[in-house]
Amino acid sequence: MNNSALSSLTALALKTIAVILIVSSLIDYILLAYPLNLTDTGWQIGFTSQIVDRGIVPMVGIGLLVIGSWISSAVDGQGNQISLLSLRFWAFLFASVMGLIFLLLIPLHISNLGQAQAQALSQITESATAAEGQIQSQFEQxxxxxxxxxxxxxxxxxxASGQVQGQQLEQLQTIRSQIQELRQNPEALTAQRESAETQLRARREEAEKQAKQNAIKSGLRIGLSSVLLAIGYIVIGWTGFRSLLVGAGGGMGGKR
Structure with missing residues (x-):
């Protein structure tokens, strides 16, 4: 097998793998979006996170497609001619669109995280308020x-009647013993109430801290990843278009 045939086979293999990676990624994105629920902040956060986590796969596909197309062009001696049917043209266009998408995902994700954090803190406050009411009601009883x-x-x-036996009798005796202890030491009831309220406040503070930490971690991870992906895609897209224009002298050419 001569060098020309080997190069053509290599180019074909690279372009085939590239197309499979890109198409499978697009199918994966479509499936991730189902069922569509754009009004749900939680859905948007989850979808954005998964899109960003899988964002490197189409980039690899684009890179392989460009390399394969360049090899094919070099073998055929076509150079950097531009055509709307050229795989490189569509690869660079796709890269530019993906770069714009990941760029737009950054403020969208941060905004959604802010809303999700506010909702989480609101739910924690409501739960804590309800628990405080239960504690107050119990101690009043x-x-x-x-x-x-x-x-x-x-x-x-x-x-004393003897009609109650077994476990039920033990429960009644325990209740009676606790009543006696509390009547002899009223301050113990106050101490128990304060202890319950302290534990509740500690759990509330921990839950709020965890909600804020999760929002910060997600914002940093997805935000930074989106920035890097956006930069990568935009560089590939616009550098590719520039190379096509320079190499072809601004003209239109054959299919590659």
Whole structure:
């Protein structure tokens, strides 16, 4: 096999692999978008993240396609002639479009992260408020029980009657013992309430901290990756167009 035949085979193999990579990436992007839900911030964040994570694959395909086309042109002696049917022309156009897309994804993703963080913090606040209400309600009920002599007498009668046995009896005896301890030491109830509220505040602060950290990490990872991908695609696209124009002297030529 001579050098010309080997070069042609190499060019064909590179272009075939490139087309497969690009087409499979586009199919993957379409499937990732299904089902489409543009009004959902969470969906937008997930879709953007996955698009960026897979962004290098089409770039590799474009690079292989350009190399294969250049090899093919060199073998045929066509140079950098431009044609709307040229694979290199469409590769550079696709690279430019992809660069613009990744450039636009940066502010979009940051904006969505801000909304998602605000929603997460709002949900944490609502949950914490509801939990505080439950704690207050529970301790108010306990306080009322400690002051309700009739209910305490009924509890004593149930324990002494012998009609309650087993685990249920143990539960009633435990409740009666706790009531006795709290009546003898009222400050213990206040301490328990303060402890519960402190633990709740700590969990709330940790949840808010985690939500903010997740937003920052996602913003940095996806933002920086989008910047790098945008730069890479734009450089490939516009450098490629410039090389075609310079090499062809601004003219239009044959298909490659």
């Amino acid at each position: 306990i306080t009322q029980l400690l002051q309700d002599e009739q209910r305490i007498q009924e509890l004593d009668q149930a324990i």
